[in-house]
Amino acid sequence: MELYSHEYFMNEALKQAKAAFEDGEIPVGAVIVCRNKVIARAYNQTETLNDVTAHAEMLAITSAANYLGAKYLVDCKLYVTLEPCVMCGGALYWSQISEVHYAASDPRRGYLQSNTGILHPKTKVYSGTMGSESEALLLQFFQNLRK
Amino acid sequence: MELYSHEYFMNEALKQAKAAFEDGEIPVGAVIVCRNKVIARAYNQTETLNDVTAHAEMLAITSAANYLGAKYLVDCKLYVTLEPCVMCGGALYWSQISEVHYAASDPRRGYLQSNTGILHPKTKVYSGTMGSESEALLLQFFQNLRK
Numbered sequence: 001m002e003l004y005s006h007e008y009f010m011n012e013a014l015k016q017a018k019a020a021f022e023d024g025e026i027p028v029g030a031v032i033v034c035r036n037k038v039i040a041r042a043y044n045q046t047e048t049l050n051d052v053t054a055h056a057e058m059l060a061i062t063s064a065a066n067y068l069g070a071k072y073l074v075d076c077k078l079y080v081t082l083e084p085c086v087m088c089g090g091a092l093y094w095s096q097i098s099e100v101h102y103a104a105s106d107p108r109r110g111y112l113q114s115n116t117g118i119l120h121p122k123t124k125v126y127s128g129t130m131g132s133e134s135e136a137l138l139l140q141f142f143q144n145l146r147k
Numbered sequence: 148m149e150l151y152s153h154e155y156f157m158n159e160a161l162k163q164a165k166a167a168f169e170d171g172e173i174p175v176g177a178v179i180v181c182r183n184k185v186i187a188r189a190y191n192q193t194e195t196l197n198d199v200t201a202h203a204e205m206l207a208i209t210s211a212a213n214y215l216g217a218k219y220l221v222d223c224k225l226y227v228t229l230e231p232c233v234m235c236g237g238a239l240y241w242s243q244i245s246e247v248h249y250a251a252s253d254p255r256r257g258y259l260q261s262n263t264g265i266l267h268p269k270t271k272v273y274s275g276t277m278g279s280e281s282e283a284l285l286l287q288f289f290q291n292l293r294k
Contacts, residue, residue: 052212052241053208061199061200086265087238088237094199
């Protein structure tokens with residue numbers, strides 16, 4: 001079995017972010033990987049679904065649990081193009097996910113703003129993979145919005 | 148028009164918590180009120196929906212936005228039987244809800260554990276209404292679980 005790299009999976013998340021961009025949504029995408037396989041793909045749909053809770057990570061968590069038939073994502077990894085917000089960090093805590101990989105940081109609303117442990121103590125966090133690609137997409141989105 | 152009290156609305160939330168209890172779910176219930184009218188009712192369904200994100204507050208936020216046809220709940224009040232967790236606190240931030248009323252405190256996983264502002268600065272918070280009724284229901288649930 002071919003083992004995919006973190007870059008491969010983050011690029012899959014970035015494809016989701018690009019789909020959000022095409023739909024006029026803030027371009028954030030996520031995939032959840034279990035045993036080297038993408039089991040959930042989602043992008044931000046807050047406008048389309050008229051729902052502030054419809055962040056890419058939330059939709060991916062629900063979708064992955066549905067695929068697995070299990071509430072807890074203990075053997076899963078999240079790849080997301082932007083640092084999760086407090087809501088998504090709280091949801092990831094409940095999911096007990098093994099790893100969180102995010103591309104770009106979000107100094108304004110990222111969960112790291114809060115200085116207490118939001119994620120589960122068992123969850124390992126990695127950041128920066130394809131961060132500049134994700135940032136460029138977000139920047140382009142907000143520049144278009146201001147035009 | 149008759150104006151209902153906070154106790155009236157919290158009791159409506161408590162009815163939802165009791166429905167959760169009957170379904171074998173951790174008994175937490177919520178209602179969202181807009182202009183003196185309940186526009187959304189929900190209870191915790193994490194077991195039934197096999198989804199860690201299916202807290203009463205999350206389902207109520209989605210339902211209220213659907214009812215209003217508007218993403219932001221600026222003129223709405225949440226009544227919930229337990230202090231919201233970090234995930235729900237983060238969702239309430241995005242919703243820009245006017246008021247949050249919770250019955251019982253959750254010193255273990257309540258959003259107040261985090262010492263940075265999780266809720267929106269415009270959101271007013273009230274606590275304690277029917278707190279002992281909510282606590283008694285939760286206690287009974289966990290005592291039954293241990294039997």
